[in-house]
Amino acid sequence: xxxxxxxxxxxxxxxxxxxxxxxxxxxxxxxxxxxxxxxxxxxxxxxxxxxxxxxxxxxxxxxxxxxxxxxxxxxxxxxxxxxxxxxxxxxxxxxxxxxxxxxxxxxxxxxxxxxxxxxxxxxxxxxxxxxxxxxxxxxxxxxxxxxxxxxxxxxxxxxxxxxxxxxxxxxxxxxxxxxxxxxxxxxxxxxxxxxxxxxxxxxxxxxxxxxxxxxxxxxxxxxxxxxxxxxxxxxxxxxxxxxxxxxxxxxxxxxxxxxxxxxxxxxxxxxxxxxxxxxxxxxxxxxxxxxxxxxxxxxxxxxxxxxxxxxxxxxxxxxxxxxxxxxxxxxxxxxxxxxxxxxxxxxxxxxxxxxxxxxxxxxxxxxxxxxxxxxxxxxxxxxxxxxxxxxxxxx
Numbered sequence: 347x348x349x350x351x352x353x354x355x356x357x358x359x360x361x362x363x364x365x366x367x368x369x370x371x372x373x374x375x376x377x378x379x380x381x382x383x384x385x386x387x388x389x390x391x392x393x394x395x396x397x398x399x400x401x402x403x404x405x406x407x408x409x410x411x412x413x414x415x416x417x418x419x420x421x422x423x424x425x426x427x428x429x430x431x432x433x434x435x436x437x438x439x440x441x442x443x444x445x446x447x448x449x450x451x452x453x454x455x456x457x458x459x460x461x462x463x464x465x466x467x468x469x470x471x472x473x474x475x476x477x478x479x480x481x482x483x484x485x486x487x488x489x490x491x492x493x494x495x496x497x498x499x500x501x502x503x504x505x506x507x508x509x510x511x512x513x514x515x516x517x518x519x520x521x522x523x524x525x526x527x528x529x530x531x532x533x534x535x536x537x538x539x540x541x542x543x544x545x546x547x548x549x550x551x552x553x554x555x556x557x558x559x560x561x562x563x564x565x566x567x568x569x570x571x572x573x574x575x576x577x578x579x580x581x582x583x584x585x586x587x588x589x590x591x592x593x594x595x596x597x598x599x600x601x602x603x604x605x606x607x608x609x610x611x612x613x614x615x616x617x618x619x620x621x622x623x624x625x626x627x628x629x630x631x632x633x634x635x636x637x638x639x640x641x642x643x644x645x646x647x648x649x650x651x652x653x654x655x656x657x658x659x660x661x662x663x664x665x666x667x668x669x670x671x672x673x674x675x676x677x678x679x680x681x682x683x684x685x686x687x688x689x690x691x692x693x694x695x696x697x698x699x700x701x702x703x704x705x706x707x708x709x710x711x712x713x714x715x716x717x718x719x720x721x722x723x724x725x726x727x728x729x730x731x732x733x734x735x736x737x738x739x740x741x
Contacts, residue, residue: 481611
């Protein structure tokens with residue numbers, strides 16, 4: 347069996363460190379805003395929507411730039427560095443205004459690094475194990491997302507709910523991720539200069555065939571069905587989970603996510619992508635229905651486990667699907683446009699989730715997610731086969 351290249355393991359470890367840093371903060375941030383800063387669910391939802399959509403929309407610029415330059419590492423380093431530099435702002439923030447600025451900077455950094463990093467994974471991974479490579483990187487990323495909330499919860503218990511001191515701890519792994527990426531990755535040689543001269547031209551965009559745009563549409567609808575995980579934390583508080591223990595919700599979700607991402611990534615190399623994505627949507631639908639009706643921490647955790655499982659099934663799969671239907675020299679551009687549409691969906695989804703929560707309550711937020719999941723499944727049922735044209739394969 348073909349081995350996964352060393353560089354992909356390093357990219358996974360870089361993601362692990364940055365996600366450890368980010369999740370220490372993000373697993374506490376909705377509660378910090380709701381308690382220390384007196385923000386409501388609509389404000390939190392809009393902030394999360396703006397932040398996450400910013401990350402995805404910025405990819406539409408960073409992806410083509412990485413194609414244009416023929417190099418991806420430099421952009422990835424800049425993105426990780428910006429994310430690391432934003433972390434101290436959370437500890438210093440006196441109001442939601444600086445929190446918004448910090449989240450914006452953090453997510454701009456994520457957007458800058460995301461498409462070039464994904465394109466690097468696709469460049470480095472042999473075609474026959476690409477799904478496994480994406481699954482491995484996602485799995486390592488999610489291990490960081492698992493330990494981040496765990497550390498946050500432990501430190502909150504140790505330091506008597508001192509949010510700001512915990513936020514300072516998050517600075518350390520963020521900067522370590524930048525050092526590891528800078529020193530540990532040797533990027534493959536740039537592709538042919540002529541092929542990468544102007545990635546965003548009409549002739550090049552025409553090379554992104556209907557199969558690619560179908561995947562983009564599926565990704566946008568899917569993102570609309572899956573709003574920010576901040577609402578899982580707010581739901582946990584609503585059913586009586588103590589503030590210091592609320593990050594354990596993200597621990598549980600990310601444990602399932604990390605354990606399932608690699609096996610399902612390998613499975614995606616062997617089965618039809620559309621069927622696997624439908625399976626993931628069915629899990630998300632069930633998770634939303636359970637969370638809508640949850641009245642106790644036990645019921646909440648059932649929905650959280652399923653939410654993590656659907657992430658493990660689908661997130662690496664969507665990355666592999668984009669790679670499958672995108673020409674190698676336009677991969678950055680392909681990930682960029684995919685992320686643009688997903689970003690707009692994220693902004694809409696989190697804004698609507700916050701508005702529904704504020705106006706009608708938590709149940710309607712998760713029921714709306716279930717409706718969107720059903721709509722995404724209908725789109726998949728009506729879609730075409732996802733075998734890419736021969737012209738998009740690696741040569």
